[in-house]
Amino acid sequence: MKKRVTFLHMTDAHLSAVGVPFHRDDLGINVPGISDGTREASMELLLSRLAERLKKDNQNLDGILFSGDAQDRNAPGGHERMIDLLLSHLGPLGIAPNRIVSVPGNHDVPKGSPPGSVERYRDFVSVWRNGGCVVPWLDGLDSLPPVNSGEPYRLVADDKSWAVYPINTSNWSHVTSMPPKPLGELWDEIPERVANGDSDLADKLRSQLEDLVRYDMARLSEHQLEALRAIVASTPQPTHGRQIRVALMHHHLRPPSLREELRPFADISNVEQVRAFLSGSNIGILVHGHKHEQATYFDHIYDPDGRDMHRVLVVSGATFGPGSEAEAARLITITGMPHTPEVTIQQIPLPRPGAESGSSAPTKRRLWVTDVRAGDTVVLAPGAPVVVEGRDLDEVYARACAIAKTDAHKGTLAVHVDVNDDGAGVLPLPEAYPAPIDISGDERQMWFRELVQWWQLDRSQLERRIPYLHGSRLRRYGGKIDQIQRVISLLRTKPSTRAVAVLVDPFRDFSTDGADEKFASFCLVEFRRRDDNAGGVFVDAIAFYRAQEFERWWPVNIAELRLLQREICQKLGFRLGAITTLTADARTISLSPTEVAMPIVDRWLDQAPERLPLLADALLNRTPIDERHTQAIRDWRRSLTDLRVASREFNPDGIPVAIEGLRQLAIQLNAIVPANDQELKDFAQNLGTLADLNEMFERSEREYAVFESWSRGAHTLLEKLERTTDARLPRDSDSEG
Numbered sequence: 001m002k003k004r005v006t007f008l009h010m011t012d013a014h015l016s017a018v019g020v021p022f023h024r025d026d027l028g029i030n031v032p033g034i035s036d037g038t039r040e041a042s043m044e045l046l047l048s049r050l051a052e053r054l055k056k057d058n059q060n061l062d063g064i065l066f067s068g069d070a071q072d073r074n075a076p077g078g079h080e081r082m083i084d085l086l087l088s089h090l091g092p093l094g095i096a097p098n099r100i101v102s103v104p105g106n107h108d109v110p111k112g113s114p115p116g117s118v119e120r121y122r123d124f125v126s127v128w129r130n131g132g133c134v135v136p137w138l139d140g141l142d143s144l145p146p147v148n149s150g151e152p153y154r155l156v157a158d159d160k161s162w163a164v165y166p167i168n169t170s171n172w173s174h175v176t177s178m179p180p181k182p183l184g185e186l187w188d189e190i191p192e193r194v195a196n197g198d199s200d201l202a203d204k205l206r207s208q209l210e211d212l213v214r215y216d217m218a219r220l221s222e223h224q225l226e227a228l229r230a231i232v233a234s235t236p237q238p239t240h241g242r243q244i245r246v247a248l249m250h251h252h253l254r255p256p257s258l259r260e261e262l263r264p265f266a267d268i269s270n271v272e273q274v275r276a277f278l279s280g281s282n283i284g285i286l287v288h289g290h291k292h293e294q295a296t297y298f299d300h301i302y303d304p305d306g307r308d309m310h311r312v313l314v315v316s317g318a319t320f321g322p323g324s325e326a327e328a329a330r331l332i333t334i335t336g337m338p339h340t341p342e343v344t345i346q347q348i349p350l351p352r353p354g355a356e357s358g359s360s361a362p363t364k365r366r367l368w369v370t371d372v373r374a375g376d377t378v379v380l381a382p383g384a385p386v387v388v389e390g391r392d393l394d395e396v397y398a399r400a401c402a403i404a405k406t407d408a409h410k411g412t413l414a415v416h417v418d419v420n421d422d423g424a425g426v427l428p429l430p431e432a433y434p435a436p437i438d439i440s441g442d443e444r445q446m447w448f449r450e451l452v453q454w455w456q457l458d459r460s461q462l463e464r465r466i467p468y469l470h471g472s473r474l475r476r477y478g479g480k481i482d483q484i485q486r487v488i489s490l491l492r493t494k495p496s497t498r499a500v501a502v503l504v505d506p507f508r509d510f511s512t513d514g515a516d517e518k519f520a521s522f523c524l525v526e527f528r529r530r531d532d533n534a535g536g537v538f539v540d541a542i543a544f545y546r547a548q549e550f551e552r553w554w555p556v557n558i559a560e561l562r563l564l565q566r567e568i569c570q571k572l573g574f575r576l577g578a579i580t581t582l583t584a585d586a587r588t589i590s591l592s593p594t595e596v597a598m599p600i601v602d603r604w605l606d607q608a609p610e611r612l613p614l615l616a617d618a619l620l621n622r623t624p625i626d627e628r629h630t631q632a633i634r635d636w637r638r639s640l641t642d643l644r645v646a647s648r649e650f651n652p653d654g655i656p657v658a659i660e661g662l663r664q665l666a667i668q669l670n671a672i673v674p675a676n677d678q679e680l681k682d683f684a685q686n687l688g689t690l691a692d693l694n695e696m697f698e699r700s701e702r703e704y705a706v707f708e709s710w711s712r713g714a715h716t717l718l719e720k721l722e723r724t725t726d727a728r729l730p731r732d733s734d735s736e737g
Helices: 039-057 077-095 118-129 183-195 199-212 222-233 271-280 394-407 441-455 470-475 481-491 553-574 601-607 611-621 627-646 659-672 678-699 704-727
Strands: 005-012 063-066 100-102 162-166 244-248 285-288 295-302 310-317 329-335 342-348 361-365 387-392 413-417 500-501 522-531 537-545 577-582
Touching: 039 077, 063 077, 063 553, 077 100, 077 481, 100 118, 100 162, 100 627, 162 222, 162 704, 183 199, 199 413, 222 271, 244 522, 285 329, 310 342, 329 361, 387 394, 394 553, 413 481, 441 553, 441 601, 470 481, 481 500, 481 553, 537 553, 553 577, 601 627, 601 659, 611 627, 611 659, 611 678, 627 704, 659 678
Parallel strands: 005 063, 063 100, 162 244, 244 285, 285 310, 387 413, 537 577
Antiparallel strands: 005 329, 295 310, 329 342, 342 361, 413 577, 500 522, 522 537
């Protein structure tokens, strides 16, 4: 999925075929050859400079959003000039008509034309729609429900990651509303009766009377709102993550500034219906023009009960005019799709001939929130916790990682995820989890399952190196208490707040002064029995971590909790509930896959000891015999890769490195290697040497100088082991691909 998209937003161009004067400078005297410029010439320079800049930066546009008023007071030719300028300058950068989204503004419709009439939209349709652009559903011209699956009423990304929906707010712009009887019956006669034969006066009176009964009204019809709902609902969705939805219209949703406007129908008459559509259709960004003012703000839309809230980022676009040239257009870039979208708005000023255009600092807004019930993150006091919650595991994972790097870095972070996977039989694993290379599909899930299950072993041959193995602490606390069975007993009869399991043992883990202590970050977990209104019984897990790394560790942690939840629920006949993790020190600093566990070859001693003789046999005979040999070879190569990655980056916290597994493999090889196979003898010796080197490093203070020395030695030995492995087990014969 493409994670970045850039749109050019332009609005209120106010062009015409004959040219619209642009009084940019103060021409106090009339000098031959010096005159005011035109809006058309200024627009040409603007787009020429923009195209130059984008080409220099090797940046293409994904689309153009034009929010109306191509024409100036409905003067002819504005539509044609606007689209010609866009295509001539930006066509080479990937813009074709089908990448342009355009809506009509109040200057684009003839005054007095009936709403929903062919006359009202004749110029707009002939240029934009007939030219192949994306345009809104139009009252009186289009059917309900919309035909052609929403086309041409939306612009959708090839990978469906985003969609743009044009909206027509100008169906009632400049409409004429005749006064009631009897005044309406006499209306047309009033100018002549009052003027007493003065034709000039009669014309002025007629014009003024027409202005009195003409209203520049902004409104969406109930038919268009229903059409929009159907268009959005029928939009193809991405395979993963939420679709970013953008709405484009001419008129403002709310006034974008403190400037007061005293006129009838200054705002959209049914604005609350429009806001309800934006909320119900999950529109994340609304872009508009009309007011010629720049603003970016969030509109918070609540449901009728005032409980659920939907946020829309509103981007009000300015145009250029005398004395207001700082923002003639803007680039709107969305990054972080699909789970952590952020919008960057870069203002584009109107350039001066011969001068370089300045640039202001871009405006940045995060579309996603850390707590959907309370709006965007609000830090009430230093150290206040940040909350991330949701039902989509991939989304929650991406957001938790992003927050651990920013808002909650080194601070308190609570993550709540409620994934409905009853009966799925697999552990939760985010799609973006950085598992070892060349693992995918079922193999990836198997690798992850073995990793999580190792952490939940009640006994391990490696406990001398990691005495705080989670399963051992949970099932043999103090050498005798099975805390999970205790939880099951407590929850069997009734909800209990005592269903707590702890992993920190002060007698084992604490010292008097806190020196030389080493115990798990996973400190305790409470399992909560929760009854819902439908009669279901759920078991939630709430776990506390003194520190937590989110990129690699958090998915392992929640998978462990899910494993325990499933065991408890199967024993009690309950359903899997939500998982909440709370950490006092959030981080994203993991550098190696092995940081979350013992290396694969060491874990074999606990989980698959048969793979050691299988691998030794394959190395001896230079070929795998069956799938069990092939799996052992795959995991061996991954162990070498993991160790190489671990030895590249210094990590002051230290990471487990392969020791026991290497020694056991060396023992297996020495027991079967023929006397004349010097290559395999050397291989076994290098295994033992690397194991000794790794153990010395693991027991050291892990200072950088020690790391550098170990890294050089480990790389030398790894190269020898990799060469022998490739020589005796060619990759094309071990079915690894």
